[in-house]
Structure formats: structure tokens, C-alpha cells
Amino acid sequence: MSSAAERAPVFQNEGKSSFEKFLGRYGIAAAFLFFALIYSAPTAPGLTVQGKIAAAVFFSALILWVSESIPTYATALLVVVMLAVTGAWDEKSILGVFGYDVIWLMVSAFMITSAMEKTGVAKRLALFLVSRFGETAKRALLGMIFANFILAFIIPSTTARAIVLFPIAIPLLQAYGAIPGKSNFGRLLMIQELQANNIFTAGVLTATAPQIMAVGYLRDLGGIQVSWLQWLAASMPIAFLTMLFSYLIGFVLFPPEVQAPRGEGIEEMRKELASMGRLTSDEWKAIGLFVLTVFLWASGPYHTRMFGLNISLVMTAIISATLAYLTGLLSWKETKIPWDLMIFSCGAYAAGTALEKSGAASWALDRIFAKVNPAAISFPVIFAIVIFLSSFSHMVFTSKTVRTVILIPTIIGLAKATGYNPAALALPAAFTIADSITLPPNCKPNLIFYSAGQFTVLNQFLYGVVVLAAKCLLLLVASFTLFRWLGISIRI
Amino acid sequence: MKFQNTVGKSATWKLLVLAMVAAFAVLPAGSVWAGPQVNSSLSEEIRPEGINGMLKQTWVGVPGNSGEIVLPVPKVKATIVSASLAGGTLKSVEPATITVNNKKAYSWKVEAEEGKKVTLTVIYQVAKMFAPPEATADSDSEGGTTQRGDLRKFEYTFENVLPYGIQDYSISVSLPPSFEVFAVQSPAKYSLGVKDGAPVISVSLKGKEGVYGLAQGGSSTVRFTYLQARKGVVFVWIAAIAIAGLSLVRNRSTTGIGGKRGAKEA
Numbered sequence: 001m002s003s004a005a006e007r008a009p010v011f012q013n014e015g016k017s018s019f020e021k022f023l024g025r026y027g028i029a030a031a032f033l034f035f036a037l038i039y040s041a042p043t044a045p046g047l048t049v050q051g052k053i054a055a056a057v058f059f060s061a062l063i064l065w066v067s068e069s070i071p072t073y074a075t076a077l078l079v080v081v082m083l084a085v086t087g088a089w090d091e092k093s094i095l096g097v098f099g100y101d102v103i104w105l106m107v108s109a110f111m112i113t114s115a116m117e118k119t120g121v122a123k124r125l126a127l128f129l130v131s132r133f134g135e136t137a138k139r140a141l142l143g144m145i146f147a148n149f150i151l152a153f154i155i156p157s158t159t160a161r162a163i164v165l166f167p168i169a170i171p172l173l174q175a176y177g178a179i180p181g182k183s184n185f186g187r188l189l190m191i192q193e194l195q196a197n198n199i200f201t202a203g204v205l206t207a208t209a210p211q212i213m214a215v216g217y218l219r220d221l222g223g224i225q226v227s228w229l230q231w232l233a234a235s236m237p238i239a240f241l242t243m244l245f246s247y248l249i250g251f252v253l254f255p256p257e258v259q260a261p262r263g264e265g266i267e268e269m270r271k272e273l274a275s276m277g278r279l280t281s282d283e284w285k286a287i288g289l290f291v292l293t294v295f296l297w298a299s300g301p302y303h304t305r306m307f308g309l310n311i312s313l314v315m316t317a318i319i320s321a322t323l324a325y326l327t328g329l330l331s332w333k334e335t336k337i338p339w340d341l342m343i344f345s346c347g348a349y350a351a352g353t354a355l356e357k358s359g360a361a362s363w364a365l366d367r368i369f370a371k372v373n374p375a376a377i378s379f380p381v382i383f384a385i386v387i388f389l390s391s392f393s394h395m396v397f398t399s400k401t402v403r404t405v406i407l408i409p410t411i412i413g414l415a416k417a418t419g420y421n422p423a424a425l426a427l428p429a430a431f432t433i434a435d436s437i438t439l440p441p442n443c444k445p446n447l448i449f450y451s452a453g454q455f456t457v458l459n460q461f462l463y464g465v466v467v468l469a470a471k472c473l474l475l476l477v478a479s480f481t482l483f484r485w486l487g488i489s490i491r492i
Numbered sequence: 493m494k495f496q497n498t499v500g501k502s503a504t505w506k507l508l509v510l511a512m513v514a515a516f517a518v519l520p521a522g523s524v525w526a527g528p529q530v531n532s533s534l535s536e537e538i539r540p541e542g543i544n545g546m547l548k549q550t551w552v553g554v555p556g557n558s559g560e561i562v563l564p565v566p567k568v569k570a571t572i573v574s575a576s577l578a579g580g581t582l583k584s585v586e587p588a589t590i591t592v593n594n595k596k597a598y599s600w601k602v603e604a605e606e607g608k609k610v611t612l613t614v615i616y617q618v619a620k621m622f623a624p625p626e627a628t629a630d631s632d633s634e635g636g637t638t639q640r641g642d643l644r645k646f647e648y649t650f651e652n653v654l655p656y657g658i659q660d661y662s663i664s665v666s667l668p669p670s671f672e673v674f675a676v677q678s679p680a681k682y683s684l685g686v687k688d689g690a691p692v693i694s695v696s697l698k699g700k701e702g703v704y705g706l707a708q709g710g711s712s713t714v715r716f717t718y719l720q721a722r723k724g725v726v727f728v729w730i731a732a733i734a735i736a737g738l739s740l741v742r743n744r745s746t747t748g749i750g751g752k753r754g755a756k757e758a
Contacts, residue, residue: 028739036732040725043672046684049719050675069739087640087674358675 020068020458027067035060039086046367051360054088058351058396065348065439065457072440072457073340076347089354097346097353101314102444106345108317109163109448110337112293115324116167118334119286120276126171127273130261137185137256140172141192145243148196152207157313158197158434160297162445164290169193170452175269177262178454184254186454191254191463194437194449195246199471201434203239205231210400214430217408222415222422234486235431238478242471246463249470253463285327293320341451348441352398361396362406365389369410379490382418383425383479386411387472390429394436398443404433424483424490428475435471438464529562530554531658532609534706536650538621539666539690545621546573551612555580555602561612564653565589565596570616578611580604593709595653622646622668642724643674643717651711657704663714664694671718678715691718 038056043049057079064075083089097103116122134140144165151161169189178186201207205215205228215231218224261269279287296303296316303310311319324330355361372385390407397403411429415422436442438461440450450460479490530553537548547570555561575585580602587598604610625644646665652658667673669690676682676693683694695714699705706712 025743026740029736032732032735032739036729039728040722043721045686048673048675048684084638085640087643091638 020456023067023458024069027064027069030067031060031063031069034063035082044363044367047360047363048358050088051355051358051363053086054083054351054354054358055360055364057082057086057088058355061347061351062439066461068456068458071340073343073347076344076350079347079351083350083354089350089357093353093357094350097350098342100346100349101312102349102447103342103345105159105163105314105317105444106342106447106451107337108314108321109159109166110451111321111324111330111335112163112289112317113167113170114335114337115289115330116286117170117336118330119280119282121279121283121286121290122167123171123174124273124276124279124283125168126175127269127276129168130172130175131269131273134172134175135260137176137188137259138251140176141188141250142247144169144172144189144193145196145247148193149200149243152200152204155294155297156206156208156300157297158201158208159444159448160294160313160316162194162197162448163317164294164297165193165197166448166452169449173452173454175261176258178258180453181456183257183454185256185258186452187254187459188250188256190449190452190454191460192246192250194446194460195464195467196243197445198434198437198443199239199243199246199467202431203232203236205235208400208434210404210433211430213401213404214408214426214433217404217412218422218426218430221409222412222426224423224427226423226427230486234427234478234483234488237482238431238471238474241474242467245470245474246467249466250463253466254459282329285329289320289323289327289329292323293317338451341447345441345447348447349398352396352441355396356399356402364396365393365406365410369414372414379420379424380476380479382414382420383428384472384476386414386425386429387432387475391432391435391468391472392438394442395438398436398441400433400436400443404430407433419491421489421492423488424479427488428479428483431475432471435468437467528554529556529560529654529656530609531654531656533660533662534563534658535661536663537666538618538648538664540622540668541617543620543623545618547616547618549612549614549616551614552609554607554609555604559602559604561600561602561610562590562592562597562654563587563600563612563614564592564651565598566616566618567649567651568618568621570618573615573617575600575612575614577602577604578613579608580610582612592653592655595651597653640674640719642719644671644719645715645717647713647715649711649713650706652706652708655708657699657708657710658706659699659704660697661706661712662694662696662698663712664692665714666690666692667718670721672721674717674719676716678713682714 035056038059039053041052043052060082061075061079064070064078065072070078080094083094084091113122129143130140133143147165147168148161151164155161155164173183173186173189176185176189177183178189180186202211205211205226211231215226218226293316296311296319297313299306300310300313325332368389372382390403390411393403393407394400397406408426408430411426412422414420415425436446440446440457440460446460450457531551532553533551535550537550538545539548540546547566547568549563551561551563553561572586575582575587577600581604583601583603587600590597590599598614600612602610602612622644648663648665650661650663652661664687666687667690672691673684673693679695681695683696685692685694693714693716695712697705697712704710
């Protein structure tokens, strides 16, 4: 894990492509002029001034984050200031973001990761995986994608899965000598991890709670029952093909500079693993802690039945972090918490939440759906519009739950009003609820993998947009093939 | 034992009589014992007139058995400007003030065909409804919170103190033409539009079959902040251009603008 100083000094140009340098040069000017333009523009009918300003702050921040003209944490601080002084959100709420569960979750996750790293168990696991399955960079990447696929069935939380895999990915980066911000292998590993995390989530109904909520809407508002197996049959092939595309296109976008682990390669890894000897007591403790954490996360739905109380995702992470200190596995000095990432997360969440709270995001969505006259356009076009909107809505609505609440009932209503089968439009839209892969603040797993400093916001954005475009296309093809074979007709 | 019984009965009677006397004493002389007044709809319109506000209430429904229309007294300092009735005759513009469920209400005596719907329109003037806020101390000893200083607050609550629900309730508030809505705190569902060149915020509580839009005892609050339109735009542009210019100069070595730093680095 790298520190802020290692990652992004102001106006850093080293190791950047000419396009990234171009963005870096003009990012500040573009962001502030864009802000002034939106701020001074007449307020659109139906929108409040607060909503307009929140949108101006959000998109100006987006320009700064993508261009990386200033460090991401500095942009986040700027967001906090801009939101407060313009009244886009109230000061108390903005400052309160630091107490959000996402921040606590990340702090705890980094404590657990620090313990895993310090004891050497993470390194041992990575060495084992690399020497066994990671003889080449391609196989190592594939192995980590596969691990994500398996965990999607076991742990019903995207964040928990990210926290489990992050400590394994870090030593893997070291094994391949990935230097933060310079290594394409590092970029691929970290971006593919967050993509696999989100995309495989869409394949398994129970992998995240908002998907279950979407199925509830389909049942209550659309009169359509979707079982766990039906969801898997319809969504997993799309998720699988999307991830395959992501894996392949990754080599075109970021050709890895290494094909095998550093040094003498796999043999050296095997020797290093052998030299580590038997598991130490600290490593056993770390494994115990790890197993306990995974168990608590995986058994979430049964907590009350088992213990008489429910332990949340964030509290599980805090319990594990506490145990790491109490058992002597970790001391505060050995804890590596990237506070720049915490500041970045706060700013990003504040910008996104202000956009939601001001009503600007739902206003934009209402306007788009109001403009669409579904009766006058063919099914493929309306399907493409719906899927595009639901897939990319994560850029403005950071919460999966909020996206589900806003999008799914609206799409069911749209389908019913036009005589289409709600399942033909709203179910594929529900398959995109977890597609939060374009920007770091889109979801917690993104922030966790971003913290390694291996990729820029622009790297993730471009890769994410390409992959999501492919997924939208796959869904469109499936609407005429797979979905029909599964009995999802276009008309009621 | 007998004696005690007599005293007990006598005491009970005394208590009953006292309770009845007390009840009549407590109830105001003008109390209305609710008749079947049917409130089909009540729409309120608020628009500015200088710094004052004009509140227009349009009530549609069937008057009560005793030929009365009862409406809640507005919860703001309002004076009646006019009252008119369509579909019947209004006996007096000035209503009687009565008490319903311990809350003040106005009662208009009307003459109308029994069971027929009429429309009562009442216009009130509300003093200083759109007045700029009075100057207050800048902040407390700890500096106060960060907030805009150019926002004005608006709050209006309608409380249905009538013995019956209102089927459809709506309210619209127009702002002075040069102002716009900054943020709406209440209610969660509202719509913003423009009417006669002025921004309007509207709230509609439509009832369904068997369900009132605004039930008895229910209330509707419209609370928002507003401000002078396009205020501070010049300052924002100056600041944006200055920051943009400075950033380009700061990066002149890589923007191609040139200059000493660029030459040095070259």
C-alpha cells in the first residue's frame, strides 16, 4: 500500500500518457469555468438552485478527479468547501460524512490488511497462489477473477469480498514488481478485481441486497416472480461474458509489462515460500481472524438465529480490527491507513450525496424518461435507452439502494404504460444495478482497490466505460436470444 | 350503612351536576357541533404583493346541516380581504370565530340548496410574508456555521382542524418574479414551475376512494428557502477566470504559453 506522497504530488506528469498530461494541464481551468457556466446558467424548470449548484460542484469535481490536475484528496477538500459555501449541502451534513459506515469500513479494512501483511500470511498465500497458479501474468489475473467469481456465491457483500481479496492482491503486485502508477500489470490486476467484484455480483441474486429489493419490486409492482435460479440463468451468462471481454480487452488497453513474476520467476517464488517454513503462531492467529471475518460476513442473514443479534458488515470489520490489536497481531505504529483516501472518499460521497439530496439526480432522470415517448419507438431502442441509463446511473447515484428505488419502479411503470413485459425491461435493468465500475467513489470496493495507487481515475473510467458498453450490447443481444429462450417475452 | 349509601348517592349526583356545569363553562359559546360538512377540495394560492402575501383559499364542498362552512383559521397573521360564494349566497363576508377540537376556525353562514356543492373563495392578506429577514448578529462566539447569507426563508402550514378530512388539498406559492427557489425542505414531493413569469412551488395531496388527501388533524407544511436570482454570478465568473488563468500560467511550461519557467525547464 502506498502513501499519499508516493502517489500523487501536485501536477505530477511522470509516467503519464500525452492525453493524461493534456488533461492534467487544462483540468483546473476546465473545472472552474464549467462550474461558473453551470452556476450562472438559468435554473431549469423543476430544478432548485441548490440542485443546480450541487450538479455544478459534482461535475467540476469529476473533471478534476478524471484529469488529476490536482491530487484527488485536494479535490475532495475543495468539494467540501464548495458544497458548504455555495449552500449545495449544509455544513453539518457534509462534515458528518466522515462518520459514515463506508469510512469506518475502510479504516477497519486497512487495519485487517495491515495485520495480514505484518504477519506474512498474506505474502505466504500470494506466493502459494502465484507459484501454483500464477506462472504467467495472464494466469495470475485469471486466478484472481476466478476467486471473485467463487466468493460471489459465498459472501453476500461486494465490500466484504473486496476486503477479503485486497490483502491477497497486494503481495501479488509485489511478486510481479508492480510500481504504483507505472505498471500495467498493477492497473489490470486492481481494475479487473473491482470489475469482477461488481460484475459477478450481478450474476448472483443474493450477492448484494439491492438486487433482492429489485426482485421485490418486480413481484409487487410488475406481478413477476423471479427465483434465485432464474436470476442466475439469465444474468450469470451476461456477467461471465462481460468479464471475459474485460479480461481480453484489458490486454489491449494496458498490455502488461511483465509476463512472469520478478527475479528468477516462479522458481524463486517457490524457494521463498519454502524458506518461510511452517506457519508461525501469528500467522495462525491472522488466519483465524480472517476465517472469523469471512464467516461473520457470509453468515449475515442467519446472525439473529445463531447469536440472537445481528452483526452488521461494518461492525464485523471493527470486531476483526479490534481483535488484531487485542491479540497483539498489530500495533498502531504498524497500521497503514491511507488517510488521503479517506479524505477522497469523504469528498466523493459528499458530492454524490448532495446531488441526490438536492433532488438534481432524480430531476435529471425524470426529465430523460419524460422526453422518451416509448409508444413511438421500437423495443430495441427503448431497451437500449433503459439499459444505458440504468447501467451508467451509478455515476450520479452512488448508492445501489437509491438506484434500485428510483430506477426499477420507474422502468416497471414505463413498461406497463407501453404494453411491454416489465420483466423484459426491468429485469435486465436490475442486472446493471451493481455495475459501479467507472469511478473510484462509485462504490466501496472501487475505493479499496484504488487505494493501492496502481491506477488513475482516468484509467478506471476508460476501462469501465468500454466494459459497460460491451455489457449493454450483450444485454441487448440477450433480449432477443437468451431472455426469450428463458421465457421472457417482450410483450405481456 | 343506609346512611352511608344515601350520602354516596347524593355525592354522585352532585359530582355529575358539577361536571355538566364545568363542561358548559369550558366550552366556548360559539362551539360547533360538527355537522356533515363535505370538503371536496381546498386549494390555497399564495402570491406576493410587495413584501406582503395574498392567500387565496378556494373551498369546494357541501355546507354543513346548519348552513355553515367552517374553515381553519390560517396559522399566519392574516386579515380577511374578501369572501365570495358561488352556487349560493354568503350571509356575511366576516365569519364568526368558533372553536373546533380546541383550535380556532372561521364559520361562514351561507344559503344554498341542500346537498349541493358550492365554492367559497376567501382572500387574506398576510403581513410581511415576503419581507427580507431582519439583520441579526453575524455569528456566535464560536463563529457559527458556514452558510449563505442571501437566503430568505418561507414557511406555511395548513392544519386541518375540521372534524372531517379534505378529499383533495393543494397549495401553490408564487415568488416575486426576480426570485427563485433555492432549496425545499418540506414536503418531500413537490413540483416547481413558472406562472406569469414568477417561480411557483406546488404541492398536491389528492385523495383516493375512501382515503382523504388531508385527513382530519393532518397538516401540510411548505418550507423552503429562496433567493434573488443570479446573484453573485459576476463574482463567480471573475473568480473562475482568475483561477483558470492562474492554473494555465502555473502550467505554462506544459501548456505552450511559454514564459521564464517554461524556458528554464526547456
